[in-house]
Amino acid sequence: MKNGLVVLEDTEGHRDLLREAVDYAAGTDAELYVLSLVSTDEFDEAIETLDAIRSVEDSSYRSDAILTAARNDAEEIANDVLADFDDGVRDEVTISAIAAVFEEGARADTILEVAADTDCDHVFIVGQNRSPTGKVIFGNVAQQVILNFEGYVTMTTE
Secondary structure: OOEEEEEOOOOHHHHHHHHHHHHHHHHHOOEEEEEEEEEHHHHHHHHHHHHHHOOOOOHHHHHHHHHHHHHHHHHHHHHHHHOOOOHHHHHHOEEEEEEEEEOOOOHHHHHHHHHHHOOOOEEEEEEOOOOHHHHHHHOOHHHHHHHHOOOEEEEEEO
């Protein structure tokens, strides 16, 4: 593995997945990217909140603030997980936090775009337990990533 992308949320299942990714990266001297995804709905809601708090004329400032907060959250989770490892592993593994906004129905596309942009050859993702009918109606992000990513995918479920 050259670079790995860990799609991260603040759940124990995602933390477990990150632990596995860190173990793997330590053995391969790879860089890990942790990705925090923000839906357009969450993004728009955060913009409205910022607007209510204060008047910010520069919309790029608001966008940057929201993505910075998401990156900081991912970085904090990564640092918490790294604290569980000994100094040797922490010294071996480089983790960079990334945040991206995805449109409804395009979560998998965003993950694939970020993986390509960061030159990742391995994606770590937590899948959802859905019924076959739910997969047909709503799709399955992990399945879309597995089918469309040209590299290795490690998937776990919550």
